[in-house]
Amino acid sequence: MSTSHWKRIVVKVGSALIAPNQQGCSSRYLLGIAQFIATCRAQGCQVVLVSSGSVAAGRHLFSDLAEPTVSLKKAMAAAGQADMMATWDKLFDFPSAQLLLTHGDLRDRDRYISIKNTIATLLEHGLLPIINENDAATTAKLRVGDNDNLSAMVAAAADADALIICSDVKGLYTKNPNLHDDATLIKQVSEINADIYAMAGGATSSVGTGGMFTKIEAAEKAISHGIETMIVDGFDADTFNQLLKGQNPGTLFEPYDVPMKDLLHWMTHTSQILGELIVENDFSADLQKHDTQLTSDDVVAVRGNFSVGDTVLVRKGDGTKLAKAKSNYSSCLLHFIADKEDREFANNAQQKTGPLISDKNIAILEQI
Ligand SMILES: Nc1ncnc2c1ncn2[C@@H]1O[C@H](COP(=O)(O)OP(=O)(O)O)[C@@H](O)[C@H]1O
Numbered sequence: 001m002s003t004s005h006w007k008r009i010v011v012k013v014g015s016a017l018i019a020p021n022q023q024g025c026s027s028r029y030l031l032g033i034a035q036f037i038a039t040c041r042a043q044g045c046q047v048v049l050v051s052s053g054s055v056a057a058g059r060h061l062f063s064d065l066a067e068p069t070v071s072l073k074k075a076m077a078a079a080g081q082a083d084m085m086a087t088w089d090k091l092f093d094f095p096s097a098q099l100l101l102t103h104g105d106l107r108d109r110d111r112y113i114s115i116k117n118t119i120a121t122l123l124e125h126g127l128l129p130i131i132n133e134n135d136a137a138t139t140a141k142l143r144v145g146d147n148d149n150l151s152a153m154v155a156a157a158a159d160a161d162a163l164i165i166c167s168d169v170k171g172l173y174t175k176n177p178n179l180h181d182d183a184t185l186i187k188q189v190s191e192i193n194a195d196i197y198a199m200a201g202g203a204t205s206s207v208g209t210g211g212m213f214t215k216i217e218a219a220e221k222a223i224s225h226g227i228e229t230m231i232v233d234g235f236d237a238d239t240f241n242q243l244l245k246g247q248n249p250g251t252l253f254e255p256y257d258v259p260m261k262d263l264l265h266w267m268t269h270t271s272q273i274l275g276e277l278i279v280e281n282d283f284s285a286d287l288q289k290h291d292t293q294l295t296s297d298d299v300v301a302v303r304g305n306f307s308v309g310d311t312v313l314v315r316k317g318d319g320t321k322l323a324k325a326k327s328n329y330s331s332c333l334l335h336f337i338a339d340k341e342d343r344e345f346a347n348n349a350q351q352k353t354g355p356l357i358s359d360k361n362i363a364i365l366e367q368i
């Protein structure tokens with residue numbers, strides 16, 4: 001690992017670093033991170049910042065805090081977001097730009113491309129994109145839910161070389177170090193498997209979301225895009241000196257030698273399955289071939305409510321997952337076609353709209 005090879009990085013900063021005592025934002029730990037970002041930029045490396053902390057920063061403006069409801073947390077986020085942006089802005093002598101995203105934005109391919117272009121344009125013009133989830137606007141269905149996974153999706157969209165997750169612990173330990181004295185730090189992970197996930201627990205601080213589990217999920221998303229990923233201690237000022245010297249101050253997750261192509265990665269790790277097209281158990285056509293067209297004759301059942309352009313899972317009745325793909329039909333129209341005794345109607349509808357799924361937006365899944 002060497003910072004000098006990085007052309008573009010994503011730095012993710014957790015809530016505890018931004019609002020350590022939940023009395024609004026504090027620049028105490030942000031200063032070292034801001035200096036690291038400024039040094040990277042001065043060395044010609046573009047930086048995208050994914051910053052948590054709006055809920056923690058806004059918390060002190062509200063009473064009734066014992067168990068804040070979801071609505072209260074959204075209100076805290078709306079109130080704290082401005083404070084968080086202002087705190088970062090004070091630490092930089094270059095302009096920044098705010099992007100507030102939901103999973104609904106990222107899983108829609110057109111909006112994803114639009115976000116990708118906006119990030120690229122901001123970077124080309126020397127601005128620092130500062131990204132957070134749009135907590136005030138999310139719903140259970142629309143949210144990413146944690147900024148670790150969001151930062152990995154952003155890193156893929158930004159085509160970053162590295163993702164640095166700054167947290168309140170040194171890295172991934174064999175078990176939660178806040179609960180177990182005998183936990184030991186893992187310096188390098190070459191493969192993320194069930195054993196790695198088994199080490200990761202949830203958050204124990206009152207402000208963190210997802211704990212180590214979502215950081216491993218994020219690392220898995222990022223390394224499969226060829227993005228070197230690190231979990232580091234943002235409380236320790238020496239972390240950033242070490243990073244600049246090309247050393248590993250925390251846990252390093254090695255990137256895939258052969259990364260997934262962008263569209264396949266987006267389909268696999270960002271798009272969300274909103275419905276299912278179930279085909280016969282003996283279905284054997286290669287869905288990736290341009291001349292293979294999935295038609296309503298192949299489909300024995302349609303599950304879920306989805307619109308044109310949503311991602312669906314094509315699977316066999318026995319559960320074998322064949323592909324994640326963009327649907328060219330709404331579930332409503334597919335049910336209508338299936339219910340119609342009239343074959344002519346089904347044929348006409350499909351002649352107009354074409355195959356059920358797009359052959360360009362497809363990820364072939366491991367047959368399990
Ligand atoms: N195996 C583990 N190694 C390190 N930390 C762990 C582990 N399992 C659970 N954790 C918890 O994850 C926390 C970091 O996640 P989180 O609180 O969500 O931080 P952030 O706000 O930086 O995202 C640690 O403080 C620790 O309590």
Ligand SMILES: N[C@@H](CCC(=O)OP(=O)(O)O)C(=O)O
Nearest residue numbers: 015052053054055146147209
């Ligand atoms: N979007 C939320 C942060 C969610 C989150 O993942 O927090 P953290 O675990 O501290 O990175 C906020 O700004 O408060």
